[in-house]
Amino acid sequence: MSLLQTSWTETELLADEPNLEPLIVGDHRCHGGFDESGQYRSPRTRFRNPAIAAWQAQHSADFNTSLLDVPLDTWPPTSPNVAQSKFLLSEGVRAPVIVQLTRIGTVEGFGAAMRMWNVPDRQRFFVESIAGTTIEHLDRGLFEAQARDEAGWEDEYGHRDMWWAARDVAFENPVVEDMTELMLFRLGVTTAPGAPVPDAAAIRTQQHQVQVFAGIDLDAELMIQRMIGLLLIEISAAHLFAWAEELLSDSNLVAGNGEAARIVSYIRQDEAPHVEYLRTALTEMRDRTFVGEHGNIPGAEVIGTLWERGIAESTGTRRDESLALALREVEAGLIDHPRRVEILENYKALGVASPSMS
Ligand SMILES: [Fe+2]
Ligand SMILES: [Fe+2]
Incomplete structure (x- = not known):
């Protein structure tokens, strides 16, 4: 009999640390806050x-x-890299x-959709019990907590607005274009920027x-595919955080005396539980047996199988597309x-040398 507490309520999994000093950026309250020692504490942890x-x-x-893991060097650094961006x-x-x-903020905001990912009664997909596991708690606070972290909740800024706030601090409220339509296209949701989101029947065919x-x-597999895709984004984002923090802390090149980099460092800290619960849930599935129709x-x-596919997609086609896009944006600029x-x-x-940049 284990002494570990492995069963939690949704209320508990969404609860903040008590008595935190709020994190305010500009005049807006962000999620998370600071404890008595001045240490930043992530929301809902x-x-x-x-x-x-x-x-x-x-x-x-x-x-x-051991837990599912993938080394960060699976992905090359961001493009433009720090040296290119500083230049x-x-x-x-x-x-x-x-x-x-x-763009990063826009994609963070899409995280709101993950509260819809859950497939009910997940025990029916596994031979072994899922009592007291991460899998059991996906719809008992875990997806919801991440959706709130990424997209914000009620009046509190989440990652979407925190990235945009960091940008506005660093570049003193630049005029920006809305990237929603472009990013919906780039993530494969629409067939062209600005094209309508496909209807339910078309989505089902695609699925x-x-x-x-x-x-x-099908819904169980789709949930797993989404979780894998998200985990890979979360892991590869470490490069983006390193890029942003180094760039935005350079007071010779950006405004705000390092405030923008600090905001990004808080967001980075918030991502840790996302990586951890996703890899734990997928590991729990990997070590169990799926109940199949046949x-x-x-x-x-x-x-x-799904993991290898996810990695191939995230390091292959998408990487080439984003390199080409980065170069086009620099040319446009x-x-x-x-x-x-x-x-x-x-x-x-x-x-770095790449086919798209030659
Ligand atoms: Fe995030
Ligand atoms: Fe995240």
Whole structure:
């Protein structure tokens, strides 16, 4: 009998640490806050962090396996990289960096959709019990907590607005374009920027096309695919955080005396529980057995296959697309610049070699 507490209520998993000094940016309250020692504490982690640690410990005790992991060097650094971005700013070319920060915030805001991801009664998909696991708590606070962290909740700013606030501090309220339509397209939701979101029937057809395991409930597989995609975004985002923090702390190039970089460091801290609960839930699935329509399937086969697909997608096609996009944005930012050719040449020399940039 374990002494670990592995069962939590939704209220507990959404609870903040008590008595935090609020984090205010400009005149707006953000989520999270500071404890008595001045340490930043992420929102909704009073019980969420100990809960995730308990599920991890329980899983290790029950299955004696290690957690799913993927090294950060699977992904190359961001493009533009820090040197390229600093070079552009030193030349007064600000648009590509401002666009990048706007884009990150926009994608964070899409996190609101994940409160819809849950598939009810998840026990029916597994041979073994899921009592006292991360899987059991996905709809008991975990998806909801992350949705609130990413998109904000009630009057509190979440990551979307915190990235935009960091941008506005660093670049003194620049004029920005809304990136929603472009990012919906780039994430594969729409067929072209500004095109309507497909209707329910079209979405269902699309979903059947991406199904890998015909014997497993489609909605369950889709939930797992989404969780894998999100976990890979969360892990690869570490490069973006490093890029943003280094760039935005350079007081010679951006305004705010390091405040923008501090905001980003708080967001980075908030991402830790997202990575941890997602990898724990996927590990719990990997080490169990899926109930299939035509017979049971080992979890290692299901999660292993979907995981490899997810990695291939995130490091392959999407990477090339984002490199090409980065270069187009720099070119657009330079369009009226008298030293356009020279700056572009120097910019390319500071980057990593890639087919899209040759
Ligand atoms: Fe986030
Ligand atoms: Fe996140």
